[in-house]
Amino acid sequence: MKGLLYKELVQNKIMLVAVGLCCIFSSFFMGILPFMAVMAEGDDLSNDASFTVIMMIFITVLDYFFLLCFQGNFFQTDERKKWAYFIASSPETSVGQVRSKYFLVIICDMGVLIWSYFFENIANPIQGTITGTTVISGLLFFVHLFLSAFDIPFMIRFGAKGGNMVHTVMFVLMIAVGGIYLLFGDLSFFDSIDDFYDKILNFLHGENISDWLYFWLGLFIWISMGCYWLSYRLSCKFYLKGVEHYAK
Amino acid sequence: MKGLIYRDFCLVKKNWIPVFCISVGAVIWNILVQLSFEYGNFKKYLLDDPNDTSGAGEVSRVMIYYIGLYMIPYLALILMDTLSVVRADLPVKWATNRKIFPVTALQWTVSIYSIKVIGLLIAIILFLINGSIMAHMTGNIFGIYEFNNMLLFACFYLAFDWVQMAFMVRVRTEKEMNSAAASPLLVLIPMFALAYPKCKSYAFKLETLFPEDAEIEVQERISQTKGLLQSEFGVYRDAVAPYLWLIVLALFALGFYLTYLGIKRREK
């Protein structure tokens, strides 16, 4: 497994560097440059914590979004019949191959989480506010795991293109559900903008959080881990069936 | 003939399914938005807002109606695109070997254009369903004026299409495919060049109409903008409106003839 994981890292190094650069540049351009520009004019944004928090949350979401977009390429690199049959006949078997892919996704996920944490510690002194967005990054880690749990079996069964279609459908469904909620749901949360920002800041700093919110978020975290493991078991079964769909 | 049309359908299926789903989704979305104006958050926060004295809520409802109305042909007319047929035929060298089949150039052209006609009909049906439901919900008019605007969209698509078809029938390689796909620029660039002075004068007049510091009500802004649009662009639209069906048929016929000629020439 170590050998396969090493192979994955070397084979996908360009993609990994691309994801890393996207995260780094987007974080710096949106999270530090505007604040430095404001400071250069002699102004101070530390009073405007709401803008800082929303910006940092947006940067965190964007980082995971980049990973989700590039993820399909990790599976596309090994879409070769020769390789698939070779690895299935080796001592590692297709289970080892699938396991290395799942580990790669977790490593990339952890990479984005670690970057978010380090960036928050670098950026908050410049921004003048402790945003606490590592909590959001931690939650998004599990959201990414949950989405990947649905995504990856399709990529393994139908190829990277099939998986990307599932991506797209998932995004569209999420946007549709969000849109329907905005049209008909309870928006009293947004009634007062100041209260809304205070609630977000309290959540990020772990203050005044309702017990049921803790419960449902906590349950979601463990469900996402369970789904990821189940997805791995499913992908192991699908791997050789998916090989028939490979073009080469 | 039936077999050819069935073959072309199978090839465009991959393109059609998502486009059709998006178009139907957009129709459903428009209906949901109007329902929100009747019973949901749009009614609560836009229409029934006690701070809104200028009627901005009502104005936004009308604007959203028109955006939703014209979104459908914009999305659904992509069903007329037959680029995916040519792209799918390239790896199997279908175009090179076409002449060995006992099928005439006319039959080939009819099979391609039947897809376009079916695509146009589906776009029109979706447009009519969407428009009728939304008009019934909002009380706005949905008549020949709106239908003619939809046909204008179709004319633009067909204007790009006949140029593209002329290139597409000559395609043998992926490189030629890409230049065929980019060929609508030959129509788009002159179109923009012609429209640019008009758009510039419109923008200048809009700036004069609404100076920066002027306090003008939203309703007044909307009606003055509508008036300016009508005087700058609407006169041309009104001039061609009675002949739009003829223009659509003429563009279809032009594209059909060029495609037929191209296939016939290839056979030689």
Added chain:
Amino acid sequence: MQNKKQEWQRVGIFFLLSYAIAYIPEITLGWKMGDYENWTDPDMLGWFLFVTFSPAIAVVLTRYITKEGWKDSLLHINLKGNLKYYMLSVFFLIAFELPRGITANLMAGEPPFAGFTVPKFFGILLMTAGMSIPLAFINFGEELGWRGYLYPKLEKLIGVPGTVIIGGIVWGLWHAPLTVKGHNFGTDYPGFPYLGLVLMSLFCISTGTFLMWLTKKTNSVYPASIAHSINNNSAGAVAYSLASEKIEEDTIDLFQHSAITMGYMLILAVVFTILILKDSKKQKTPAES
């Protein structure tokens, strides 16, 4: 003999580096920022990052200076056959520290499970335990130094009981600038700050033993990192979720409470020291025969 001298040198270099990298910013900032309440200023964040990873930085520098290499680095995950230890790293300390919440209730004259409600208890348990797993990388910076480098070296030099005690004291005193500023037990207790340092060292001895046992069982620092993260973020929160709502957070005398529960915590040290010694004997006996 030469090996032992070389090992002591390495331990010494690591000790100096880890303390210097942590102490210098902490003492400088402590003098600059004043009381611990001021340490929540955004400017402190970058320095805390540095301090948190100081043992890891010290390991990297020590291995580079002494040309030791990374052969015995304990950086492999070694999941195969060790899943039960990974699960223990998540749940053991939470379960073990539950009595702290019960004693808080008893000290305030409340029933033992006064504050227990299903959403509160299970919500905090699920959320904090779940989040602690990926956030264990923050504590990896410490564990790579203590359990990944110092403890294995000390074990070779002074045996298991010595490692448990000396390692715990080193780890505890590493927290000294924070303890002195009131981070662990506040500043309002008798014998401040010396008793606080003693208590912190005892706490590190007891927890360190469990972490050492985990590291030896799995041959990896990752379960220890997870357990450390659970200890910092989850165990206390879950324990205090049992506390009655009548007890305000700031009325719990952390020092008194920790002192009372210390005896219970030291059971951890004794039990796991015995387990480590038993495992070491099992490993030696086949080699001897």
